[in-house]
Amino acid sequence: MAVTGPTGDLGRALVPALLRNRRVGRVIGMARRPFDARSAGWRRFEYLQGDITDRHAVRELVRGADVVVHLAFAVLGASDETWELNVGGSRIVFEEAIEAGVGRIVYASSVAAYGFRDDLPARIDERQPTLGSPEHPYSAQKAAVERALEALLETSGARTQAWVMRPCIVAGPRARTLIEELPYVRAARALPGPVRSIVRSAPLLRPVLPDPGVPFQLVHEDDLARAFVAAVLGRGEPGPYNLAGPGQLTISRLARELRWHALPVPRAAVVAGGEVLRRLPFAPAELTWIHALRRPVLMRCERARKLLGWQPRRTALATLRATIEAARRAGTPLL
Ligand SMILES: NC(=O)c1ccc[n+]([C@@H]2O[C@H](COP(=O)([O-])OP(=O)(O)OC[C@H]3O[C@@H](n4cnc5c(N)ncnc54)[C@H](OP(=O)(O)O)[C@@H]3O)[C@@H](O)[C@H]2O)c1
Known part of the structure; x- marks a missing residue:
């Protein structure tokens, strides 16, 4: 094949x-x-x-x-x-x-x-x-x-x-793009190690993710x-x-798992784009499925379960945690 x-x-x-x-x-x-x-x-x-x-x-x-x-x-x-x-x-x-x-x-x-x-x-x-x-x-x-x-x-x-x-x-231990392409993570790669340590030890300096409250799978x-x-x-x-795996996530949950902060923003702000859109996780803007965050786009997966006999074993949250853990182990600067 x-x-x-x-x-x-x-x-x-x-x-x-x-x-x-x-x-x-x-x-x-x-x-x-x-x-x-x-x-x-x-x-x-x-x-x-x-x-x-x-x-x-x-x-x-x-x-x-x-x-x-x-x-x-x-x-x-x-x-x-x-x-x-x-x-x-x-x-x-x-x-x-x-x-x-x-x-x-x-x-x-x-x-x-x-x-x-x-x-x-x-x-x-x-x-x-x-x-x-x-x-x-x-x-x-x-x-x-x-x-x-x-x-x-x-x-x-x-x-x-x-x-x-x-x-x-x-996402997952090998599929780490979700985490590694976060703009803060990409920016952190350019910071000298001592500066990253300061940011890490000062909760107030940790990144803030705008959360339009749109769930994703x-x-x-x-x-x-x-x-x-x-x-x-x-x-x-x-x-x-x-x-899609069972369960769903929000940006706030993602931020919490990264030990970052989240700031609720109106969905209209995401639609308007600009600064908020650029600061959202999953940017760069080329990651066009970021636009899923303009409104929920959630799928039913009964057909795969019934016809392929597919039974996903990890929830969305378990997958996120496994990805973050693998990124940390791989030395990705998560601040
Ligand atoms: N990752 C996700 O979250 C996700 C979600 C839904 C659907 N998908 C779909 O799943 C597929 C795989 O995604 P992925 O996340 O594995 O993408 P990826 O990490 O960007 O990998 C893309 C793969 O395609 C190769 N490639 C790109 N352009 C090519 C070309 N012109 N000729 C030959 N090979 C080329 C790349 O290697 P080289 O760069 O060395 O050529 C690499 O092996 C895509 O169709 C994507 O749209 C992905």
């Missing part, structure tokens, strides 16, 4: 889970930067260095594969300039997978594909159309990729089927990997699957 983007937050949890599964044979993965699979301890794994916008590289990757997992995407840097990579590149992956006659495509879409829209119900199930939010490139591109995949499968008449996974924010990387493995093995049926 073949995986695009195996070296990112999801891939680093998913590939080991695939390699541990006896029903999964050889795995071949492709991303742009050099990667040493041996030192990662990934056996039965072959790494190809290549770009998904390069059709020849993708053809090489999917040749002979029975399943293609498509993870490669510009997430942090999504912008109008990433349309070619995210939408064009995904289309190439799907076209080449269909052309190669793979049985299954497992695509990592996102909760963001639904968009951050006022007309969404309080809890979203998979029947909700994925219209995206045109003003947010990541969301719009996720929605466009789902549309492209659906159209390609319809028109190709191929036997290829697609499992479209729609996770909420992913989190899924643990290992729980997510289990859902993807089930899809890779063809459990359930083709189609979309919402994926």
Whole structure:
């Protein structure tokens, strides 16, 4: 089987889970930067260095594969300039997978594909159309990729089927982007150690996160990997699957777990953007699912439970704690 983007937050949890599964044979993965699979301890794994916008590289990757997992995407840097990579590149992956006659495509879409829209119900199930939010490139591109995949499968008449996974924010000991990209954490990296110690020992100097009071979901990387493995093995049926751990969090809870402070702010302030939006966790602004904080976008996951037999083991809070703990162990300056 073949995986695009195996070296990112999801891939680093998913590939080991695939390699541990006896029903999964050889795995071949492709991303742009050099990667040493041996030192990662990934056996039965072959790494190809290549770009998904390069059709020849993708053809090489999917040749002979029975399943293609498509993870490669510009997430942090999504912008109008990433349309070619995210939408064009995904289309190439799907076209080449269909052309190669793979049985299954497992695509990592996102909760963001639904968009951050006022007309969404309080809890979203998979029947909700994925219209995206045109003003947010990541969301719009996720929605466009789902549309492209659906159209390609319809028109190709191929036997290829697609499992479209729609996770909420992913976190865990390896998937630490949520914590490591907090603006305060990024800023703290630039501070000399003694200054960080002063900030740490003075509660009043600790960061303050504005909290618009919008709940959000989190899924643990290992729980997510289990859902993807089930899809890779063809459990359930083709189609979309919402994926979120039990429970929900707020920015105030995040701040408390980091031993920081939170300041309630009206949602209108978030909508207005500007300073408040820049100071929210998950910024930089390129992390467009930040806009989920403009209004709750919460998913129901009954379909994954019923059809994939998926039972997430970690709550949102347990996942957050595991991520923070791992970040501390890794020496991330959390102030
Ligand atoms: N993380 C989350 O919270 C979350 C939530 C919902 C959905 N998702 C989706 O899950 C997928 C994986 O996300 P992630 O968090 O693992 O992302 P990530 O940590 O940014 O990793 C992205 C991976 O894709 C590779 N890649 C990027 N551009 C590429 C290109 N042009 N050609 C080949 N490889 C490329 C990267 O390696 P190189 O840079 O070396 O190429 C890396 O292996 C994405 O589709 C994302 O939208 C993520």
